[in-house]
Amino acid sequence: MTDTTLPHRPGLTRRRALILGAGALGAASTFGLRDAAAQVRLQITEGNFQPMPIAIPDFFGGSAADVETARNVSAIVTNNLRRSGLFAPIDPAAFIQKLSGADAPPNFADWRAIKAQALVAGQVTRQGDGRLAARFRLYDVFGGQQQAGQQYTTTPENWRRIAHIISDAIYERLTGDKGYFDTRIVYVDESGPKDRRVKRLAIMDQDGANVRYLTRGDDLVLTPRFSPSTQEITYMSFGQGDPRVYLLNIETNQREIVGNFPGMTFSPRFSPDGQRVIMSLQQGSNSNLFVMDLRSRATTRLTQSPAIDTAPSYSPDGARICFESDRGGSQQIYVMPSTGGQAQRISFGEGSYSTPVWSPRGDTIAFTKQGGGRFAIGIMRIDGSGERILTEGFHNEGPTFAPNGRVIMFFREGGGQSGPSLYSVDITGRNEQKIPTPSFASDPAWSPLLS
Incomplete structure (x- = not known):
């Protein structure tokens, strides 16, 4: 898994009428990735395009205090991908398997059964120095393998940027285009x-x-x-x-x-x-x-x-x-x-x-x-x-x-x-x-x- 440290950042036409009238996210190490001849990839066309079904369970919290932040991160990832129009996040009520952790191997048959083509698992934990560490794994459900895995660390107030950066990483891996969520x-x-x-x-x-x-x-x-x-x-x-x-x-x-x-x-x-x-x-x-x-x-x-x-x-x-x-x-x-x-x-x-x-x-x-x-x-x-x-x-x-x-x-x-x-x-x-x-x-x- 790649480990990245994130820098902290504080948070007629109108013009025509006027003319006429007048800490840094450090790089993460890729973990457990296996090369494959074929990996799931979204094909974007202007014809009969269908958004990719993707499963994004709530991220896990490293402790009880981290659970809400973890869920918020996964909610933003879900919303970003949905709003792009390229992905169709699956209703969690349809999930068959309940993941036991961010690093636990998925039962791909259960995710194939609900038509998921990709699966995201993640976790947010508070480190000893008070910083947040967020990691995710992206799986190709039909190929039965991991496609991406990264970890990011940042100050607690920067948790939204972590969510956007994870969204960008998923978007890029599945579409081949750079993301645009961390903007x-x-x-x-x-x-x-x-x-x-x-x-x-x-x-x-x-x-x-x-x-x-x-x-x-x-x-x-x-x-x-x-x-x-x-x-x-x-x-x-x-x-x-x-x-x-x-x-x-x-x-x-x-x-x-x-x-x-x-x-x-x-x-x-x-x-x-x-x-x-x-x-x-x-x-x-x-x-x-x-x-x-x-x-x-x-x-x-x-x-x-x-x-x-x-x-x-x-x-x-x-x-x-x-x-x-x-x-x-x-x-x-x-x-x-x-x-x-x-x-x-x-x-x-x-x-x-x-x-x-x-x-x-x-x-x-x-x-x-x-x-x-x-x-x-x-x-x-x-x-x-x-x-x-x-x-x-x-x-x-x-x-x-x-x-x-x-x-x-x-x-x-x-x-x-x-x-x-x-x-x-x-x-x-x-x-x-x-x-x-x-x-x-x-x-x-x-x-x-x-x-």
């Missing part, structure tokens, strides 16, 4: 009457837990975006007249102004190496794209268009950007080199396209599409082919990818709601989930996997 979401929390809405930056775990506020609500805030380091975000604030672009360290809460720019500033976003911020600056009735080097604070203009160019997003390798522009008469998506140059239009469907964002996988671009009084969230290949609508409604906007590129979060308002809420949908469009937040919520941004 955070930064978003705009909205509270109060609609005509006097208070907007604060907030951050939470990807499942809606551990909400923490990063700003007090004194100033209007918009479009928070994560740095690839996960420790810093960039966002817009309308604190003193014109909007300013800020950098905020989400652990220390220290912030600094990226720069003072004449006119309006919109849609700041980091480059993949975290060394640059790309943004849109309004100049008169139009706006163009600029990039700032965060070390030298030198600013370079990327577009020279008598139109509105905005919402830039880098490709994962940093070589290209996608952005939206009305240079052709309506809002559409364009792609060009990240250093500037010829821009190629890639969206040609009916309606207008906005808020493009490049997938971390590099193969698709997500977007908001408006037409017929409805807003849709969709994806297309980077050459514009293969457009697919994932979800639509009265007002959907602001897609952001999970770090593995398989899930998109966005916000929705209208349709009977008195304010915006966060939702997620997978890239097949099959699995849509509402994300719980204490208040109304908009403008989500998904972090990379935490380290």
Whole structure:
């Protein structure tokens, strides 16, 4: 079994309207793994996909005091895998065998009888130094063998991260893709009457837990975006007249102004190496794209268009950007080199396209599409082919990818709601989930996997 130590961590579109109007988890040692010619693996297709039945009994507690924490860890693992849409956790009432311990060999025939394809057994114990140790084993039920086994240690208050990391390990072993559960979401929390809405930056775990506020609500805030380091975000604030672009360290809460720019500033976003911020600056009735080097604070203009160019997003390798522009008469998506140059239009469907964002996988671009009084969230290949609508409604906007590129979060308002809420949908469009937040919520941004 691998032993890992976890570091402690303290806990028309809106943007368009504005433009026009204004201790460490250490590595675990793999135990008892046997190679096999065939191991259970989830095949993800867009056809007649069936979630994998998986059995996750309550984890064992090393002592009576650990039992509740152990059960909470297994409950989060269960919920994470269920919400992914790729797994179907089996009702514990159907279990035939009652495991005697996390390391006790399963009776695979009993688990095959209830159609389980995978089985997870785990335990959480308190060590002599007060730290928590959590371990799990993942079994291939039909192959009758263990597929993975790891142990993690952390401080007691970090038990939720252990649950997310175990979820990621199971997800990766069974799908072949990296997980996305040990991540955070930064978003705009909205509270109060609609005509006097208070907007604060907030951050939470990807499942809606551990909400923490990063700003007090004194100033209007918009479009928070994560740095690839996960420790810093960039966002817009309308604190003193014109909007300013800020950098905020989400652990220390220290912030600094990226720069003072004449006119309006919109849609700041980091480059993949975290060394640059790309943004849109309004100049008169139009706006163009600029990039700032965060070390030298030198600013370079990327577009020279008598139109509105905005919402830039880098490709994962940093070589290209996608952005939206009305240079052709309506809002559409364009792609060009990240250093500037010829821009190629890639969206040609009916309606207008906005808020493009490049997938971390590099193969698709997500977007908001408006037409017929409805807003849709969709994806297309980077050459514009293969457009697919994932979800639509009265007002959907602001897609952001999970770090593995398989899930998109966005916000929705209208349709009977008195304010915006966060939702997620997978890239097949099959699995849509509402994300719980204490208040109304908009403008989500998904972090990379935490380290």
